Amino acid sequence: QKEVEQNSGPLSVPEGAIASLNCTYSDRGSQSFFWYRQYSGKSPELIMFIYSNGDKEDGRFTAQLNKASQYVSLLIRDSQPSDSATYLCAVNPTGNQFYFGTGTSLTVIP
Amino acid sequence: EAGVTQFPSHSVIEKGQTVTLRCDPISGHDNLYWYRRVMGKEIKFLLHFVKESKQDESGMPNNRFLAERTGGTYSTLKVQPAELEDSGVYFCASSPVQKIYEQYFGPGTRLTVT
Numbered sequence: 001q002k003e004v005e006q007n008s009g010p011l012s013v014p015e016g017a018i019a020s021l022n023c024t025y026s027d028r029g030s031q032s033f034f035w036y037r038q039y040s041g042k043s044p045e046l047i048m049f050i051y052s053n054g055d056k057e058d059g060r061f062t063a064q065l066n067k068a069s070q071y072v073s074l075l076i077r078d079s080q081p082s083d084s085a086t087y088l089c090a091v092n093p094t095g096n097q098f099y100f101g102t103g104t105s106l107t108v109i110p
Numbered sequence: 111e112a113g114v115t116q117f118p119s120h121s122v123i124e125k126g127q128t129v130t131l132r133c134d135p136i137s138g139h140d141n142l143y144w145y146r147r148v149m150g151k152e153i154k155f156l157l158h159f160v161k162e163s164k165q166d167e168s169g170m171p172n173n174r175f176l177a178e179r180t181g182g183t184y185s186t187l188k189v190q191p192a193e194l195e196d197s198g199v200y201f202c203a204s205s206p207v208q209k210i211y212e213q214y215f216g217p218g219t220r221l222t223v224t
Binding site: 098 | 114141143145150151152153154155158165166168169201210211212213214215216217218
């Protein structure tokens with residue numbers, strides 16, 4: 001079983017719609033959760049992190065965490081073509097190790 | 111502020127040769143991480159430095175890999191001798207002491223072993 005699971009996609013949404021990206025993790029003791037955006041050929045860029053159950057909003061992005069279900073998601077409202085990228089979920093169980101998912105490819109169609 | 115830089119951007123070597131990758135973190139970032147992404151797989155943690163000290167190297171695949179961070183500034187990752195399965199993209203990331211989890215990634219070094 002992988003530490004972090006993501007649907008590889010591709011996920012396609014029309015411009016202006018809500019994109020929903022999902023991630024599950026195996027270590028129930030995990031404390032910190034991160035979403036990275038990676039454009040093709042570029043480095044991963046941290047866009048959101050969440051530590052507590054519930055929602056955390058930052059502009060058009062909302063991270064949702066449910067530790068009981070071991071589930072973390074990222075919602076992108078009013079999706080724009082510039083949001084087209086691969087989104088990586090990362091989990092920090094304990095210490096300094098980070099486990100990444102394989103990423104979900106998102107395409108926003110104009 | 112300059113970001114994390116890595117050199118070279120690409121390297122093609124033959125099996126059995128040695129390659130050294132370099133990472134320059136953001137100035138003032140004490141934490142430095144090395145990751146590797148093999149094609150089609152997830153990014154995997156290799157090791158973590160705090161200044162010049164190895165905090166966690168549990169992700170290093172084997173003793174053909176050697177990472178150093180002399181002086182606590184830039185870091186090198188040497189692969190000797192390289193094997194075919196070492197091919198992939200090697201990322202470096204850094205973070206400040208105050209925000210240890212907010213890692214800034216470099217552009218990566220694409221290593222191809224033939």
